[in-house]
Amino acid sequence: MQQSCSMCGGNKAVQVGSSLQKCPVCEGTGKEIQPGLYYCYGIDIVLTALQALSNQSVQILDKPFKWMWAVAQSTGTFTSQVVDGNAKRPFSNQQIHSANAWGTAQNPFPLVQPYVFGVRGQIQVNITDLSNANNTVRLTFIGVELDA
Ligand SMILES: [Zn+2]
Numbered sequence: 001m002q003q004s005c006s007m008c009g010g011n012k013a014v015q016v017g018s019s020l021q022k023c024p025v026c027e028g029t030g031k032e033i034q035p036g037l038y039y040c041y042g043i044d045i046v047l048t049a050l051q052a053l054s055n056q057s058v059q060i061l062d063k064p065f066k067w068m069w070a071v072a073q074s075t076g077t078f079t080s081q082v083v084d085g086n087a088k089r090p091f092s093n094q095q096i097h098s099a100n101a102w103g104t105a106q107n108p109f110p111l112v113q114p115y116v117f118g119v120r121g122q123i124q125v126n127i128t129d130l131s132n133a134n135n136t137v138r139l140t141f142i143g144v145e146l147d148a
Pocket of ligand 1: 025
């Protein structure tokens with residue numbers, strides 16, 4: 001449950017001199033800013049040589065998920081395209097080489113703009129092996145769970 005902003009008490013505005021101005025803490029929402037709690041979603045995929053798979057997915061649980069970093073570990077190179085399955089929104093125009101889209105846990109790839117998947121939403125991945133051998137890919141979507 002979301003609390004009222006501790007600065008404006010939920011009034012969305014604060015008195016500055018003789019005028020009311022938009023609350024600078026909650027940016028006029030009247031709600032306490034919730035930074036969220038650490039959470040990550042994983043998708044593990046096993047590809048055979050040069051195999052392409054569509055719509056590998058994981059369902060978002062009962063809180064919105066703000067995706068902030070992309071991390072992957074794999075036994076070979078691959079291309080991938082992440083899609084918000086509910087909004088049908090792809091994050092790239094085509095599948096992107098693994099070296100250009102995913103970081104490691106020690107050096108994660110930060111999203112230029114974090115993205116919020118809604119409750120019961122779906123992270124989908126279209127993926128293709130480039131290694132011409134069996135390829136075990138473990139994708140990790142790191143971010144925070146927000147209050148629903
Ligand atoms: Zn406020």
